[in-house]
Amino acid sequence: MEYRFSDNVQRLQSSAVRDILKLTQGKEIISFAGGLPAEELFPLDAIRDAAERVFRTGKNSLQYGLTEGFLPLREQLCARMAQKNMHVAPDEMIVTTGSQQAIDLVTRILMNPGDVVLVENPTYLASLQVFGLSGLNVVPVESDKDGMVIEEAERLMKLHKPKMVYVVPTFGNPTGRVWSLERRKGLIELSHRYGVAILEDDPYGEIKFDPNADYPTLFSLDGKAGNVIYTSTFSKTVAPALRTGWAIGNREVIGNMAKAKQAADLHSSTLDQQTLDQLLQHFPLDDHIRTISKAYGERLQQMQTLLTKQGWSDVKWVEPKGGMFLWLELPEALDSEALLRAAVKKNVAFVPGASFYAADPQRNKARLNFTYTTGERMATGITRFAEALNEFMARC
């Protein structure tokens, strides 16, 4: 039969990143496209030991669990959150299938079709997919190197009366940007003045290259007031395969997220949740995070050195202080989607910048991941990228 699909899914574009990942699977392509952490740094032995400990607890470990998540894991996560000045009880937290699901659940419990959400421009593209799937009106806010421009956010709040603003204030995707403290406080103030909920997405906050740098989360700055719903994940700090993230917020928000999650998937894998609970008990995760952050900082340096060596005068970037991405500004006339097609022919991939804009895409941007490849392979990849770009610039 001829299926008639929902309006929302018809509007939805498949993610460019995922499509490229598919295109490049199993091929000899060196990919700077995916937001993939370094495989060789995964704490495989610790995860294996943790899983073994779970199996030793007996068959009850394989039964259905609570929608809100495995309680001992939530208790440990609350303690970790408290170290970052975010004080919540286990019933103010829900475990999700990656932080991706938290974005979806928050959207489903707060927003009606047509409601307005404000976002940075550019922003995380899979959040744009979530908002599309719920039929939201996505309004981008002008953003600069210090984060969202507060005056613009206020103007748009007055104009559109949004219910929610979605932000990645620390090592944003794709820009790698860190919001200034002033902008963080400014957004919280607006949130209270105009009654707008803030969804703070923080998958990368712990991957910082200066271990002593302190970037307070919006949630911690807002304190107990409860305007901020915060989400993070183990995908970058432990491993993506365990698909475990979490969200914290006020009890009513978390309670409604649990109702929505009952319908969405009942609960997330409890084998994964219990494994992470055991891992947190027996593995020095903070040491591990320092190790991978240091390695990622070195990879960033390597990539910057390789790019600088090319001697391009009109390829620019701001050095990120953490996270996983380098956000390149290419010559103004250059269309990075066309560049990608040329690059893939040379067996190298990245993500064209346009995908990340809710509106007014800048076509001369490119996102390069610097965490997945290293050493010779990174050098070869950047050489290929440079060849594609040089041929392109010669033609422009």
Next chain:
Amino acid sequence: MEYRFSDNVQRLQSSAVRDILKLTQGKEIISFAGGLPAEELFPLDAIRDAAERVFRTGKNSLQYGLTEGFLPLREQLCARMAQKNMHVAPDEMIVTTGSQQAIDLVTRILMNPGDVVLVENPTYLASLQVFGLSGLNVVPVESDKDGMVIEEAERLMKLHKPKMVYVVPTFGNPTGRVWSLERRKGLIELSHRYGVAILEDDPYGEIKFDPNADYPTLFSLDGKAGNVIYTSTFSKTVAPALRTGWAIGNREVIGNMAKAKQAADLHSSTLDQQTLDQLLQHFPLDDHIRTISKAYGERLQQMQTLLTKQGWSDVKWVEPKGGMFLWLELPEALDSEALLRAAVKKNVAFVPGASFYAADPQRNKARLNFTYTTGERMATGITRFAEALNEFMARC
């Protein structure tokens, strides 16, 4: 701040089953409420061995995976589906976080708010939550011991022009009912005549007490025509903690489900998926399913014997031929929600029938799970249940 929640979540009731599960956690209550499989029959050692094999494949096993699911698992599942006369290629299948997520994804890609879905009455209550969360208009169809009454389904299709009909044709939840072949063919014919998609939910189909009984799925009867989207799960046959289900359907449907799943959670746990892939390679799952089905059949017999011994003339049920539930009809004047409150005081729980009706709830029904408890514990539970019921009937 005062959060304003979405219209859909405000309409959504928390599941009675889940609320009772919460209420009874860690207490001395004997629960016939949850749809829990028998823990002592979980193939823990085989799952542990399978997980160990996954870890031995190396760190790549912990990386991000495909939204559609781990390909070797889909290939093995396609072969299993083919044994049941359902012939699909891996790109006509998507792995989901339990079959619960499949119901949600199908709903999100097909239905706009206000669209009509036809359901059996009573039906699986978490499907009603999914439809509520998407703002659907749920229209129940009169159903009897052979399944949905086809004439009624046709009348309502003409009247409401539904886009989808949701059914559990084999060992339905809560009724345990098996649809007759005639009704199965009848619904497929209607589906073609009126262009209505069928979502066939089959979590229990393999748990059959007569190993030689054959209940062809609607998907297999419809063949390649593609009007049926079918979903099943490992939650009942292996273990719920791994939260792995799957859906099959035509390529366009599966492609759209993948788009929606990218937004919903990117992908399901690949550690779980790879573990199940290894399990299917090295563990005789079909033998295991025969073992648990036999055990569940014996538990059903025990429960029926215990109930029959009470000598009630006005407590009736149809003996189920598979699945996990006994659906009791209590004296007509009896309100089973009030009975539950009395039962919980006696430390026994079940699910009152009213929760399962999209409309016109029958208040004198009760769902009892017979798979989770056994032996002395089941006998004690039924004794407590009988005490509560007898006191109640004496008062009526």
